Amino acid sequence: MQLLDLIAAWPGANWLRHSGTAYLxxxxxxxxxxxxxxxxxxxxxxxxxxxxxxxxxxxxAPLLLSVASAGLALAxxxxxxxxxxxxxxxxxxxxxxxxxxxxxVALANISVQHRSAPFQAALRGExxxxxVRVLAGLSxxxxxxxxxxxxxxGFV
Amino acid sequence: MKLGAFRLLFLAGLFAVGAGLAVVPAGAxxxxxxxxxxxxxxxxxxxxxxxxxxxxxxxxxxxQGQVWQVDLGNPRNTAASxxxxxTAKAGDAVLVLGNRHKDESKKHxxxxxxxxxxxxxxxxxxxxxxx
Numbered sequence: 001m002q003l004l005d006l007i008a009a010w011p012g013a014n015w016l017r018h019s020g021t022a023y024l025x026x027x028x029x030x031x032x033x034x035x036x037x038x039x040x041x042x043x044x045x046x047x048x049x050x051x052x053x054x055x056x057x058x059x060x061a062p063l064l065l066s067v068a069s070a071g072l073a074l075a076x077x078x079x080x081x082x083x084x085x086x087x088x089x090x091x092x093x094x095x096x097x098x099x100x101x102x103x104x105v106a107l108a109n110i111s112v113q114h115r116s117a118p119f120q121a122a123l124r125g126e127x128x129x130x131x132v133r134v135l136a137g138l139s140x141x142x143x144x145x146x147x148x149x150x151x152x153x154g155f156v
Numbered sequence: 157m158k159l160g161a162f163r164l165l166f167l168a169g170l171f172a173v174g175a176g177l178a179v180v181p182a183g184a185x186x187x188x189x190x191x192x193x194x195x196x197x198x199x200x201x202x203x204x205x206x207x208x209x210x211x212x213x214x215x216x217x218x219x220q221g222q223v224w225q226v227d228l229g230n231p232r233n234t235a236a237s238x239x240x241x242x243t244a245k246a247g248d249a250v251l252v253l254g255n256r257h258k259d260e261s262k263k264h265x266x267x268x269x270x271x272x273x274x275x276x277x278x279x280x281x282x283x284x285x286x287x
Contacts, residue, residue, distance in 0.1 A: 016209065020231040023209040050163050086208045130162075137166040141173055148177060154186045154210065 004087040013084035023085070030078035034150070036071025038143050040064045048128045048136035058125035095152035102149055106142035109135055191255035191266050195285055198224060198252040198265060202272075207231075207241045214270070216250055224263040226252050228270070229279035237277040244272050253284065 007013070016023045044064040046052055083090050090096045113119050113136070118129035128136070159167075203223060204215040212234045214226040228234045244250070254267035268280040278284060 017207065020209060020235070023231070027210075046166075049166050050160050086206075089208075133162045137162070137169060140166070141169050144170075145173055155190075 004091060007084050007087045010084060012081055016081070016085045026078050026081055030075060030082060033071045033073070033075030033078055034147060037068050037075055038071075038147055040067035040071060041143055042140055044068070045136040045140035048122065049133050049140075050128075056125060057122055057128070061123050090153070093153055093156050095149050095156045099146050099149035099153065102142055102146040106139065106146060109139055109142060113139065188255060188266065190258060192258050193255070195253055195255055195268065196265075198226070198254070198256075200224065200250060200252075202244055202246055202248045202250050204246060205241060205244060207234075212239075214250065214252075214267075216252065222263055224252075224265055226254070226270070227264075227266045229267075233279050234277075237279050238275075239270065239277040239279075243277070248272055 016026060041064070043052060044057075044061060047055060047057055047060065113132070116132065116135075118126075119132045119135075122128040122132050198216060198218060200216040200218040202214055203217050206213050206215075209231050212228040212231060214228065216224045216226050218224060228239065229237065249272070251271040252265060252267050253269040253271075254265045256266075257264040268283045269276055269278045271277070
């Protein structure tokens with residue numbers, strides 16, 4: 001497990017191990033990232049599925065997508081950073097591994113959804129196709145599951 | 157409100173995930189629910205000290221050579237107890253008072269107090285039921 005030792009040795013990890021305040025601020029930034037991501041993607045997914053129909057997709061989607069991607073970027077950066085504090089511990093934690101797997105599937109889901117012509121059409125205000133609605137539902141379930149798996153890490 | 161097939165399907169999926177999670181047993185670290193109520197003592201030798209957040213931990217081998225994971229307080233509780241990375245080193249004798257895991261096959265304990273070289277470090281002073 002030399003790679004994990006190498007990851008644990010970078011200065012950013014050392015800093016978090018020695019400053020409780022720095023750790024909790026990075027931890028809070030991670031929660032902020034997750035909050036922005038899930039808080040934005042959930043309403044968009046629900047709207048695609050067919051809930052919240054009083055809000056036109058073309059009106060809400062641009063803002064929700066920008067907020068979700070900013071949240072995703074923040075969550076990924078801070079999440080990787082927190083991982084480096086105790087990489088061996090997390091690599092052996094089943095909840096953490098489950099969370100990573102869920103995130104990988106959720107990212108793959110994003111790439112499939114965003115490449116589809118019917119999704120792009122839905123962003124312009126056309127009625128979402130069945131495939132778009134299924135992937136939107138999958139997105140909501142995957143991100144919620146990743147959130148729960150993440151919280152589970154401390155309870156394994 | 158009339159729900160379409162997709163919305164029903166989504167709600168069913170949400171329910172399935174929630175129900176699936178509810179049956180998975182939750183475990184350790186946070187809170188005390190995973191540990192027994194009774195406090196016991198563990199006498200042993202420190203093998204490894206980790207001060208890394210969110211929970212500083214010791215690895216302690218007992219007289220039978222079994223290695224225990226001993227969770228200390230959170231970083232602030234631990235600092236308030238007076239215990240730092242320099243307080244002890246591998247090889248030092250330690251007496252741990254704490255609550256062990258409900259699953260006895262797990263050598264895992266949450267410390268309320270550790271004693272090293274006659275000095276007491278109280279992680280959770282309000283929980284200590286003095287011996």
